[in-house]
Amino acid sequence: MxxxxxxxxxxxxxxxxxxxxxxxxxxxxxxxxxxxxxxxxxxxxxxxxxxxxxxxxxxxxxxxxxxxxxxxxxxxKALHSRKRKLETLESQLTEAKQKKRSLEQSVEKAKVGRQDTEERSKLAEELALLRKKRDQLKADLEKYKECDPDVIEEIRQTNKMAKDAANRWTDNIFSVKSWAKKKFGFEESKIDKTFGIPEEFDYID
Known part of the structure; x- marks a missing residue:
């Protein structure tokens, strides 16, 4: 059972x-x-x-x-309670129906001018071609950017700053070598060998 x-x-x-x-x-x-x-x-x-x-x-x-x-x-009381609940549900249903109608109207408005006509298809193709051309021009512009006078001037200034900094360090090294020779009587070749300074070490022109 x-x-x-x-x-x-x-x-x-x-x-x-x-x-x-x-x-x-x-x-x-x-x-x-x-x-x-x-x-x-x-x-x-x-x-x-x-x-x-x-x-x-x-x-x-x-x-x-x-x-x-x-x-x-x-x-x-139960009857009144059910009645209120029914009224609430009916109100929510009416509101939902109105919202649905509003959304349907918005969708219909959005469709206007977007029908798949021959003219629209042609414009879409032209737009795609123009976008492709724009991307190509941007790529070309990037390629020839190094020929831009402003870019060249910026590179020139950067190189000058780097050169000046390198020569300052070269000057400092020569000063230290001069001080070491006077202070300890070291030969210049010995200082270069000890600290790994190449023979051709000099200022940058």
């Missing part, structure tokens, strides 16, 4: 509401925890959660009086 299937959450909520509608009374949680398992098959462990979900959805009213919480719900 197969095991009996338990109630789903929605079935529990529905049966819990039946208790309120049938008895038309005000209850405390402990009352419902006794009634629900016996009369509706809702386990006492799940009564609190089911009840709270109905309160959260405004389908059951609750009020704290002293140290106790009381719960009640009447068929008229």
């Amino acid at each position: 197969s095991k009996k299937r338990g109630l789903s959450v929605e079935e529990k909520r529905s049966k819990m509401l039946e208790i309120f509608f049938e008895k038309k009374d005000v209850f405390q949680l402990k009352d419902l925890e006794k009634i629900a398992p016996k009369e509706k098959g809702i386990t006492s462990m799940s009564v609190k959660d089911v009840l709270q979900s109905l309160v959260d959805d405004a389908m059951v009213d609750s009020e704290r009086i002293g140290t106790s919480n009381y719960f009640w719900a009447f068929p008229s």
Whole structure:
């Protein structure tokens, strides 16, 4: 024999509401925890959660009086609640339909002038050719950039700065060599060999 299937959450909520509608009374949680398992098959462990979900959805009213919480719900409230929910859904549906129509109109407007006509195809080909030509011209311009007077002048200035810097270091090396010869009596060839200075080392013209 197969095991009996338990109630789903929605079935529990529905049966819990039946208790309120049938008895038309005000209850405390402990009352419902006794009634629900016996009369509706809702386990006492799940009564609190089911009840709270109905309160959260405004389908059951609750009020704290002293140290106790009381719960009640009447068929008229459920009807009004469903009616409000239906009105909300209908409003959302109307809004969604209007948005859909607006999007469809925007799409139709966007299509204007974009039909695949012979003239449009011809213009598209011309545009592709012009873009290709532009890319080729940019490549040529980059190739001949070194002939640009401004670029040449910039290279000349950079070379001059490098040359001046190299000659300053050459001057410093000659000064150190002169100082070493006077201070320690070293021969110039020995200094060059010790510090790896080539024989042809000199200023850059």
